[in-house]
Amino acid sequence: MHTNKKNNVDRRSFMKTSLLASGGILFGFNLIKAVNPESLLTDAVSNLNYQDFNAFIKIALNGKVTIFSPNPEIGQGVKTSMPMLIAEELDVAWKDVTVAQGKLDTKNYTRQVAGGSQSIRFAWLPLRQTGATARAMLVQAAATKWGVSIASCQTKNGFVIHSSGKKIGYGDLVVEAAKLEIPTNVTLKKTKDFNIIGQDIKNVDSSKITEGKPLFGIDFKTPGMLYTSVIRPPAFGQKLLNFESAEAKKIKGVIDVIRFGDKIAVIGESTWLCFLGKKAITANWSSNSTLENTEKQDEDLITLLEGGSIKGVKLKTVRMDGDLETAFSKVDRVIERTYEAPFLPHNTMEPMNFYANVTADKIHLVGPIQTPEGSANRVAKLLKRSPDEVLLEMTRMGGGFGRRLKNDFVLEVAEISSIIQKPVKLIFSREDDMTAGFYRPKVKYRFKAGLKNGKIAAYHIKEAAIGGNINKSRANFFPAGSVKNYKVEVAKLRSKVTTMAWRAPISNFLGCAEQTFLDEVSEELKIDPIQLRIDLLNAADSSDNRMEYSPKRMLEVIKMVKEKSNWRNAPKGTFQGFSAYYSHNTHVAEIAEVVVKEGMPVVTKVYCVVDCGIVVNPLGAKNQMQGGVIDGIGHAMYGDLDLKNGTPQSSNYDRYRLIRMSETPQVETYFIDSDEAPTGLGEPTLPPAAAAVANAIKAAMGIRLRKQPFIKNWELNIS
Amino acid sequence: MGVFKLRINNKIHTVDVDDSTPLLWVLRDSLDLVGTKYGCGIGQCGACTVHLNGYATRSCLLTVAMVGDSAITTIEGLSENNNHPVQEAWNKLDVAQCGYCQAGQIMTASAFLEQNKNPSSEDVRMAMHGNICRCAAYNRIEEAVVSAAEKMKSNS
Ligand code: FES
Numbered sequence: 072m073h074t075n076k077k078n079n080v081d082r083r084s085f086m087k088t089s090l091l092a093s094g095g096i097l098f099g100f101n102l103i104k105a106v107n108p109e110s111l112l113t114d115a116v117s118n119l120n121y122q123d124f125n126a127f128i129k130i131a132l133n134g135k136v137t138i139f140s141p142n143p144e145i146g147q148g149v150k151t152s153m154p155m156l157i158a159e160e161l162d163v164a165w166k167d168v169t170v171a172q173g174k175l176d177t178k179n180y181t182r183q184v185a186g187g188s189q190s191i192r193f194a195w196l197p198l199r200q201t202g203a204t205a206r207a208m209l210v211q212a213a214a215t216k217w218g219v220s221i222a223s224c225q226t227k228n229g230f231v232i233h234s235s236g237k238k239i240g241y242g243d244l245v246v247e248a249a250k251l252e253i254p255t256n257v258t259l260k261k262t263k264d265f266n267i268i269g270q271d272i273k274n275v276d277s278s279k280i281t282e283g284k285p286l287f288g289i290d291f292k293t294p295g296m297l298y299t300s301v302i303r304p305p306a307f308g309q310k311l312l313n314f315e316s317a318e319a320k321k322i323k324g325v326i327d328v329i330r331f332g333d334k335i336a337v338i339g340e341s342t343w344l345c346f347l348g349k350k351a352i353t354a355n356w357s358s359n360s361t362l363e364n365t366e367k368q369d370e371d372l373i374t375l376l377e378g379g380s381i382k383g384v385k386l387k388t389v390r391m392d393g394d395l396e397t398a399f400s401k402v403d404r405v406i407e408r409t410y411e412a413p414f415l416p417h418n419t420m421e422p423m424n425f426y427a428n429v430t431a432d433k434i435h436l437v438g439p440i441q442t443p444e445g446s447a448n449r450v451a452k453l454l455k456r457s458p459d460e461v462l463l464e465m466t467r468m469g470g471g472f473g474r475r476l477k478n479d480f481v482l483e484v485a486e487i488s489s490i491i492q493k494p495v496k497l498i499f500s501r502e503d504d505m506t507a508g509f510y511r512p513k514v515k516y517r518f519k520a521g522l523k524n525g526k527i528a529a530y531h532i533k534e535a536a537i538g539g540n541i542n543k544s545r546a547n548f549f550p551a552g553s554v555k556n557y558k559v560e561v562a563k564l565r566s567k568v569t570t571m572a573w574r575a576p577i578s579n580f581l582g583c584a585e586q587t588f589l590d591e592v593s594e595e596l597k598i599d600p601i602q603l604r605i606d607l608l609n610a611a612d613s614s615d616n617r618m619e620y621s622p623k624r625m626l627e628v629i630k631m632v633k634e635k636s637n638w639r640n641a642p643k644g645t646f647q648g649f650s651a652y653y654s655h656n657t658h659v660a661e662i663a664e665v666v667v668k669e670g671m672p673v674v675t676k677v678y679c680v681v682d683c684g685i686v687v688n689p690l691g692a693k694n695q696m697q698g699g700v701i702d703g704i705g706h707a708m709y710g711d712l713d714l715k716n717g718t719p720q721s722s723n724y725d726r727y728r729l730i731r732m733s734e735t736p737q738v739e740t741y742f743i744d745s746d747e748a749p750t751g752l753g754e755p756t757l758p759p760a761a762a763a764v765a766n767a768i769k770a771a772m773g774i775r776l777r778k779q780p781f782i783k784n785w786e787l788n789i790s
Numbered sequence: 791m792g793v794f795k796l797r798i799n800n801k802i803h804t805v806d807v808d809d810s811t812p813l814l815w816v817l818r819d820s821l822d823l824v825g826t827k828y829g830c831g832i833g834q835c836g837a838c839t840v841h842l843n844g845y846a847t848r849s850c851l852l853t854v855a856m857v858g859d860s861a862i863t864t865i866e867g868l869s870e871n872n873n874h875p876v877q878e879a880w881n882k883l884d885v886a887q888c889g890y891c892q893a894g895q896i897m898t899a900s901a902f903l904e905q906n907k908n909p910s911s912e913d914v915r916m917a918m919h920g921n922i923c924r925c926a927a928y929n930r931i932e933e934a935v936v937s938a939a940e941k942m943k944s945n946s
């Protein structure tokens with residue numbers, strides 16, 4: 072099990088204090104440097120440019136605290152949970168804290184990162200140390216003022232309290248505190264003393280969302296800004312030959328139609344006029360290679376799984392333990408199954424969009440992006456400008472799921488603005504968004520287990536995919552280390568279709584395949600599926616230091632979900648399916664309940680138990696867990712994207728089915744009590760969900776689903 | 791192109807746009823009322839829901855020319871101080887994840903609860919069926935609609 076190394080960064084190098092004109096104090100710190108223990112820190116405070124700071128704690132004379140966080144929200148609650156860590160150690164009451172979006176730094180855009188599942192794990196120590204450092208300075212200021220020892224002072228809710236009972240508010244100490252040296256050694260609170268961490272804290276932007284305030288990239292505007300929408304090649308691998316735009320240009324309010332690369336941009340006075348303009352354009356496309364079809368891709372992937380070679384690609388080994396061949400030759404029985412998943416678009420509710428204003432002296436970019444540094448650098452390179460001239464601001468994001476790690480749309484809008492020399496906002500229509508690529512990899516797995524004396528003696532995973540593959544780290548997930556003879560092989564099929572990480576990368580379908588397979592193995596062995604996992608975990612080789620999960624923590628989530636769900640004692644007509652999966656350093660076990668209505672399965676309930684270490688904000692955490700489970704089920708049931716002649720066959724929600732409220736189960740959430748540092752929660756509840764449902768459907772209907780989507784054309788998709 | 795007088799959130803707005811422009815884009819691009827969101831443009835996701843004479847309506851399908859003198863309410867005009875019972879329930883239960891779909895969810899829920907004062911949980915699930923939440927915050931949304939319904943009942 073990998074744990075966090077103790078983070079011993081020197082706080083002097085990433086903190087700075089200054090007195091404000093208003094009389095308050097500002098503690099500046101470099102959030103990104105602080106949360107990234109690998110980055111080099113400057114030694115002397117005096118050498119630090121103030122621009123190096125991108126997050127601040129402001130304490131006003133009235134004691135009110137403002138935490139400026141540069142981390143934009145993507146839907147995982149980091150804009151709330153990260154400041155909670157600071158406020159906890161600063162020892163202020165949460166009601167006295169305001170969280171503000173930090174003003175983005177013009178020079179140091181490169182330091183901005185957007186939070187994902189892992190943010191809280193990396194921020195856990197540094198952000199607490201930051202709060203604790205500020206607190207220590209306030210205590211020191213009080214002790215000096217009173218002429219008492221630091222040891223005789225405590226803090227609570229924004230006050231320093233002396234053992235004699237006298238107390239003073241933080242606001243009254245800021246002037247003195249600002250003059251002090253920044254201490255390097257601070258003590259962090261003990262878990263049992265937490266007042267804010269572990270409390271239900273509401274999302275700091277909640278009220279702005281319910282009032283419809285402009286928060287998202289798509290809401291951003293500047294005076295005189297134009298709109299643009301782009302026609303891209305309809306099929307993967309196509310090139311633009313020529314196009315006719317006279318009709319489009321006749322539309323009043325359509326300002327221009329330009330070609331850039333193999334794309335056509337319509338520029339207009341409103342989004343709608345750009346959409347109208349696009350419809351009025353006829354374009355001719357060509358291709359000098361064969362356009363791909365789903366059927367052919369399926370065949371090729373199977374060829375790879377069977378050991379064949381396609382365009383020089385074959386299976387290659389990622390991890391191998393023991394002697395697989397000998398082990399398989401000695402087993403009583405072999406079970407081998409294939410599991411398949413299609414491409415999936417991310418389908419963030421807010422379609423891709425970005426603003427650019429490219430002028431002679433600077434490049435201003437604004438919008439929802441998770442990789443600002445890479446984006447700004449690539450824009451600079453594309454336009455042959457210096458990265459110093461680029462100012463990139465991030466907005467709240469209407470979902471990411473991996474899509475906003477890609478910066479294709481930032482490059483597009485920058486290029487368009489540089490051509491038309493005007494501020495312009497690029498908006499993808501839903502059709503553009505769904506057909507532009509960067510999908511979840513299309514993947515097939517073949518699992519093979521050799522069974523001997525009621526146990527798994529050999530275990531072989533083969534993966535063929537378009538896009539991402541099982542990497543070294545994932546090959547070390549369960550059941551690696553629990554089975555002596557173990558092998559993982561992968562092959563990556565070349566394709567023109569672009570792929571990208573998708574919520575819980577790789578795990579999202581590997582979890583489904585593996586946990587379905589183990590259910591099939593337990594049927595074959597005629598043992599309880601939960602017992603099979605328990606036996607495997609108990610057999611885990613604790614000396615295997617590559618193992619990336621904790622058998623002990625896994626056993627605990629399994630035990631709890633079994634209890635909570637009343638496993639095997641569901642009411643008549645309700646059938647249960649079990650699944651457990653580790654990803655993003657979090658252990659999760661789930662049991663889904665299914666009933667059959669009019670010949671179709673309906674998921675009514677899911678019990679979900681996680682061990683994600685200390686739960687920073689249970690209110691937000693439960694929402695994340697429920698979302699992950701329902702998202703996992705929705706995409707497993709309905710998510711599909713076929714290609715015909717290189718062209719995606721679904722382009723909007725009429726032909727692409729997303730789960731809706733009337734199809735969602737109630738998700739009951741439970742946490743393991745823990746003192747361990749927090750781990751990710753935005754993703755890990757997704758991978759086990761699909762298999763829990765597939766296993767419950769098997770129990771309910773006797774039908775084994777091995778292919779996503781489970782429901783295709785309104786029928787069960789039986790392979 | 792045409793000049794249209796629209797009654798939105800109890801104010802008259804005049805816009806000069808192409809007749810075919812959906813109300814959605816008039817709100818967003820001409821009037822700076824960006825709380826109403828674009829999700830699909832074909833009536834499938836509900837992100838663009840507004841009230842037309844009190845009824846939940848997809849503003850992406852309603853052209854500006856079709857609005858006439860109907861009264862439009864957008865999320866910005868749902869209440870004076872973010873205190874419609876539905877908004878209050880949303881804030882109390884901390885519903886939003888990314889938040890993008892939520893204005894549409896709130897507009898659908900608030901119109902529905904005007905029509906059905908005593909909804910069963912099945913009624914709620916069916917009424918909200920047209921609104922997609924890609925973050926899948928559905929459990930919370932459902933809870934919030936039920937909680938708002940109770941609040942509205944006890945208020946009346
Ligand atoms: S944008 Fe109108 S229903 Fe989706």
Ligand code: FES
Nearest residue numbers: 888889923924925
């Ligand atoms: S909260 Fe993100 S789409 Fe609903």
